[in-house]
Structures are given as C-alpha cells and as structure tokens.
Amino acid sequence: MRYGFILPGGDARVVAESARAAEQAGWDAFFIADCVWSVDPWVSLTAAAMLTEHIELGTMLTPVSRYRPWSLAAQTATLDDLSGGRVILAVGLGALDTGFAEFGEETDRKTRAELMDEGLAIVEGLWHGQPFTFDGKHYHVRPTTFAPPPSPVRKPRIPVWVVGAWPRPKSMDRVARWDGLLPNKIGADGQQEDYTPDDLRAMAAYLAERRPADAAPLDIIVEGETPGDDPAAAQAIVRPMREAGATWWLESRWGDGRADEAQQRLRQGPPRDA
Numbered sequence: 001m002r003y004g005f006i007l008p009g010g011d012a013r014v015v016a017e018s019a020r021a022a023e024q025a026g027w028d029a030f031f032i033a034d035c036v037w038s039v040d041p042w043v044s045l046t047a048a049a050m051l052t053e054h055i056e057l058g059t060m061l062t063p064v065s066r067y068r069p070w071s072l073a074a075q076t077a078t079l080d081d082l083s084g085g086r087v088i089l090a091v092g093l094g095a096l097d098t099g100f101a102e103f104g105e106e107t108d109r110k111t112r113a114e115l116m117d118e119g120l121a122i123v124e125g126l127w128h129g130q131p132f133t134f135d136g137k138h139y140h141v142r143p144t145t146f147a148p149p150p151s152p153v154r155k156p157r158i159p160v161w162v163v164g165a166w167p168r169p170k171s172m173d174r175v176a177r178w179d180g181l182l183p184n185k186i187g188a189d190g191q192q193e194d195y196t197p198d199d200l201r202a203m204a205a206y207l208a209e210r211r212p213a214d215a216a217p218l219d220i221i222v223e224g225e226t227p228g229d230d231p232a233a234a235q236a237i238v239r240p241m242r243e244a245g246a247t248w249w250l251e252s253r254w255g256d257g258r259a260d261e262a263q264q265r266l267r268q269g270p271p272r273d274a
Helices: 012-025 041-051 069-083 109-127 169-176 197-210 231-243 259-268
Strands: 002-007 029-032 056-059 087-092 160-166 180-186 219-224 248-252
Touching (some): 002 259, 012 029, 012 259, 087 109, 087 180, 197 231, 219 231
Parallel strands (some): 056 087, 180 219
16 A cells, blocks of 8 residues: 545645655655645645655646646646656546635536546547547647647556546446546435445445456545554554555545644654554
C-alpha cells in the first residue's frame, strides 16, 4: 500500500512548504483541493514541484465539467513535465456547495457527467499529441499546429483516478476505463454512505470483470484519518482496507479550523505497517 496526504487548505507558499515536509516525512503523494473559487491548485502544485524531488502531486479532486478540457490537458502536462512525471489527476463531478451555482457552473448531474466523459477523452487525446480530432455533444476539437505543449513525461499517460458511485453501473463502468477508483457508496435513498471492506471487495470484483484484458492493475484509493502517535491503532484502521484490495490510503483532515492538526499529522508520517 502507498500513502498520500490531503492538505485541507493554504496559500501557494503553504502548499509548497507542506509538500516538502510531506516528502521528508515519507508520504508517497500530496494532494490539495480544487474548488471553483480558491487558491489556484495548479499554481500551488507547481510551487510544490519546485521544492520536492519524488513525491507525487495532485488534486483531490478536479471537477472536469468546469474546465475547458484543453486547458486542463495543458496544465497537467506542463506540471508533469516540470515535476519529472509526478502528477496524478483525480476527477469527479465535484461538490456543488463549493461554488457551482454562485459562479454559473453547470449543476445538472447528467450534464456534468457528460462533460466529464467528453472532457477526459479530450484531455487524454491531447496528452498524446497532434493531430487530434474530437466530435462530441458538448465539445468539438480540430487539429492544430499552434504551440502545442509537450506530452506528459509519464507513460502511457498521467494516472487518472475517478470517483465511482457504487453500485451505479454507469459510474462504475466509467472507472473501469481509467486508472484508479475513488469509492463513493450511494444508498437506496440516494444519500452517500460509508463503505466497508466488503463493499471494496465487491467494487473490485465488478471492475475486474469490466477492465480491458491488457489494462494495468487498477488502483483503489481510500481516505480517512489515523492517529500519528499510535502506529498500532493506525494500522488497525488501515489494515482491513488494504486486505480488501485498497492500494492507496489518503490521510485527510477536512473541515475549517483543522490546519494546525493537519500540519502536525503530516509531519508524523504515514501509517505504514511496522
């Protein structure tokens, strides 16, 4: 299992210095939020790339529907080139309470899903270089020779982690086409529920049946909190998820007023098995 840390907030300087501290503490990846109106995540991660050498960098997570796909392709490819191939792109529909309605972003769930599917297809196509053509419901792209950015360093592409709403087939089938599952369990009433290790096993089995035969192993990414001063207690939290198939644990401290707590936990390092 690999371990990432999600920083709940901070300006670009705080992000860069925290990423360096995370690398020194032994975390494998470092993530920040991507909200409609906030400190720019890609500028912040660029600053982080300049202060680090090997830790992977990404958002948690990017709502593709509110990006121009060609801009997202350029931002991620540029950062991947700068960092030497250390970018992870985590995507989903996004949380509406982060400013979607206030800034006129699309709020209809079906339309956002369509924009995400078309957007990801364009992002991947542009990563592979020109000429590239796309004709969809929402986007149309023609080949261009005007100053295209270099392709990402990482091959065959920057890893794309996608939120999967279990047990909704359309959402899970989308995940099967990409590189990682961000689990999200939806109950019969349509509300989000906590997922269990058994849920993870069921998701993994479903996706294994639908992955292309030549696809690389799928990452399964879980998120939660562990104590940094009690390794045994931390492992008791992480171990059931690892045994159920999770390949990444993301340590998170979401919520206002938790910046100091997050910084302390970051410096304590990941909950690795002793």
